[in-house]
Amino acid sequence: MVDVIPVRAEPLTAAAFSPFGQVLAREPDQAIIGALDGEELSLNILTYQHRGLRVDHLNAHHRATQALFPLGRSALLVVAPPGTTFENRLGLDRVSAFVIDGTAGVNLDFGTWHWGPYPIHDEVSIVNLQGRNFADDNEVAHLERDLGVVIEVVL
Numbered sequence: 001m002v003d004v005i006p007v008r009a010e011p012l013t014a015a016a017f018s019p020f021g022q023v024l025a026r027e028p029d030q031a032i033i034g035a036l037d038g039e040e041l042s043l044n045i046l047t048y049q050h051r052g053l054r055v056d057h058l059n060a061h062h063r064a065t066q067a068l069f070p071l072g073r074s075a076l077l078v079v080a081p082p083g084t085t086f087e088n089r090l091g092l093d094r095v096s097a098f099v100i101d102g103t104a105g106v107n108l109d110f111g112t113w114h115w116g117p118y119p120i121h122d123e124v125s126i127v128n129l130q131g132r133n134f135a136d137d138n139e140v141a142h143l144e145r146d147l148g149v150v151i152e153v154v155l
Contacts, residue, residue, distance in 0.1 A: 001148075002144055002149065004151075004152050007151050007152070008097065008153075008154045009076060009097040009153050009154065011098070011099060012025075012077075012100050016098070020079040020081055020109060021107045021112055022109075024067075024069075025103060025105075031065070031067060033107065033129065034064065034065045034110065035063060035064045035131060036062075040131070041131060041132065042130060045128065047124070047125045048124055048126070049119070050118070050123065053152060053153040053154075054150045054151070054152050055078050056142070056144035056150050057115065057141060057144070057145075058141045059113065059140055060138075061111070061131060061137045061138060065130075066128070066129065067107040068100075068105055068117055068128055068129075069105030069106075070100050070117055070126050071102065071124070071127065073119060073123070073125075075102070075116060075117035075126065076100075076155075077097070077106065077114060077115070077117040078095060078096070078151060079097075079112055081094055082110060082112050082113075084113055086141035089147055092151070095151060105127070
């Protein structure tokens with residue numbers, strides 16, 4: 001049996017998001033984009049279909065920041081701060097969820113755990129700036145497999 005832990009999504013604000021990175025919504029907002037150990041950055045557009053609001057894993061990248069900008073549609077982003085461990089369920093208390101309303105984007109700090117942003121409704125396209133070799137820099141916390149838990153986001 002898998003345990004379900006509810007996490008309420010909150011509006012995206014710079015103050016609330018500061019443990020995870022920066023919000024870019026209007027001038028003079030800015031973010032520090034970074035890459036370490038010879039990593040190069042890659043810019044692309046990703047399109048996702050709605051997949052529900054249950055989170056069974058989180059990803060973290062340590063050699064590059066990641067900037068994500070939903071294009072005109074609302075999306076859901078689930079995060080935990082860098083340094084969080086998921087060796088047991090204690091790290092789950094550090095998980096937050098944010099609704100990005102399509103007028104802003106975020107830059108995830110090095111090591112920020114994340115899921116999404118995925119569409120709240122049918123589909124969303126996202127401008128994505130991240131390390132080109134992210135597949136080799138992708139730590140995964142398998143919440144369901146290793147901890148027997150999923151996070152269910154409450155809007």
